Amino acid sequence: MIETTSIDGKAFAADLRTRIATEVANLWDKKGIKPGLAVVLVGEDPASQVYVRNKAAQTVEVGMASFEHKLPVDTSEADLLALVRKLNADPAVNGILVQLPLPAQIDSMRVLAAIDPAKDVDGFHVVNAGRLAVGLDALVPCTPLGCMMLLKHYLGSLSGLEAVVVGRSNIVGKPIAQLLLQADCTVTIAHSRTRDLPDVCRRADILVAAVGRPEMVRGAWIKPGATVIDVGINRVPREDGKTRLVGDVAFAEAQGIARFITPVPGGVGPMTIACLLQNTLTATRRQAGISEG
Numbered sequence: 689m690i691e692t693t694s695i696d697g698k699a700f701a702a703d704l705r706t707r708i709a710t711e712v713a714n715l716w717d718k719k720g721i722k723p724g725l726a727v728v729l730v731g732e733d734p735a736s737q738v739y740v741r742n743k744a745a746q747t748v749e750v751g752m753a754s755f756e757h758k759l760p761v762d763t764s765e766a767d768l769l770a771l772v773r774k775l776n777a778d779p780a781v782n783g784i785l786v787q788l789p790l791p792a793q794i795d796s797m798r799v800l801a802a803i804d805p806a807k808d809v810d811g812f813h814v815v816n817a818g819r820l821a822v823g824l825d826a827l828v829p830c831t832p833l834g835c836m837m838l839l840k841h842y843l844g845s846l847s848g849l850e851a852v853v854v855g856r857s858n859i860v861g862k863p864i865a866q867l868l869l870q871a872d873c874t875v876t877i878a879h880s881r882t883r884d885l886p887d888v889c890r891r892a893d894i895l896v897a898a899v900g901r902p903e904m905v906r907g908a909w910i911k912p913g914a915t916v917i918d919v920g921i922n923r924v925p926r927e928d929g930k931t932r933l934v935g936d937v938a939f940a941e942a943q944g945i946a947r948f949i950t951p952v953p954g955g956v957g958p959m960t961i962a963c964l965l966q967n968t969l970t971a972t973r974r975q976a977g978i979s980e981g
Contacts, residue, residue: 690913692943695838695950701958704837708965709750715972716751723972724753725783725809725965726775730768730794731761736787743785746961752968755781765794769802776804782975783809783968806975809967817858820866825974827967832864834959835917836871839894842948843915847872852889854878854905854936855898860919864896885909897936907941916942916949919956 715721725747729740740756747754757771768786775781784807790796800808805815811829819826839846851873855861861877868875878888880899889895889909897905898919910916920936935952942949950956973980 689944690947692946693842693948695842695917695948695955697834697838697950697955698958700838700841701834701962704959704962705746705750705965708962708969711969712751715969715978719976719978721972721976722751722753723782723968724755724780725785725968726755726757726778726781728757728759728768728771728775728784728786730759730763730787731791733789736789740787743961743964746965747968750965752965753780761791763791763794765798768794768799772799772802776802776807781807782972783807783964785810785964807971809964809971811863811967812858817863820863823870827971828867829859829863830960830963830967831860831919831956832867833963833966835864835896835919835956836867837963838950838956838959839915839917840871843894846894848874849893850874850876850891851894851896852876852878852892853896853898854882854885854889855896855900855919857898860898861896864898868894868896899936901936902934903936903938905937907938907943907945910937910942910945912945913947914945916946917956918950918952921952921957 727740727743729736744754744756775784784803786799800812803813805813808816808827811827816826820828851868853861853865856877856879865875865877878885882888886909890911892911892914894915896917900920902922902924916937918935918937922934923931924934926932933953
């Protein structure tokens with residue numbers, strides 16, 4: 689039986705925000721530059737509203753300027769694209785985030801492609817995806833960036849480790865595979881069509897679950913002593929009629945098998961907004977020609 693340690697993403701994210709706040713203050717004191725993040729919300733999706741509200745609050749807390757643009761659900765694609773062009777041209781705005789999902793009348797890919805890659809703090813633009821793929825400096829999607837910070841903090845060097853990523857989305861699966869490759873891991877991208885998926889997972893020193901299926905990855909799929917990064921956030925019913933959050937990994941089954949594991953909630957989730965702020969700081973420095981670090 690292995691003693692399993694829960695990775696505390698909430699504490700790590702709080703520490704990261706403190707470091708960002710210090711760097712933002714230094715940027716203002718030395719250069720007179722205040723990073724600005726613009727968040728665009730179209731419609732009234734409840735989950736998106738909560739997320740945007742949290743983003744705005746944390747942006748202000750670290751000393752950045754927050755620009756919120758809330759548009760009605762019937763906003764046309766042309767009007768949204770016009771707003772994106774305006775934000776691209778605004779020197780006070782260093783980062784632009786258009787909250788997904790967008791209403792059906794708007795082509796999300798067209799909107800994301802319209803964002804200036806230098807201000808694409810979500811890291812979804814094809815230019816940033818391409819730069820990441822070939823190993824150039826890029827704005828990296830926030831959730832994979834947060835996962836890598838946690839892995840390096842708890843494990844140190846990842847060189848030579850075998851990593852299996854379950855999930856192939858552009859938002860998590862593909863970019864975290866690229867980051868793991870850059871860290872000298874041997875990387876397999878698996879998915880729902882992978883043959884003998886449990887056996888593939890059992891090879892992993894680092895197992896990243898990002899499929900969006902509640903508790904799909906069972907304890908028996910985990911290599912003893914592995915590190916498990918659970919990106920899933922799934923709401924499932926409870927016996928009392930309410931709901932609870934679970935990940936893509938059967939957390940209770942992983943206890944005593946995994947060496948490290950991210951809980952849900954409290955693992956990867958808190959890192960996402962903190963890394964959005966890190967990306968905004970990074971984008972601001974690059975736009976001003978200031979070396980990072």
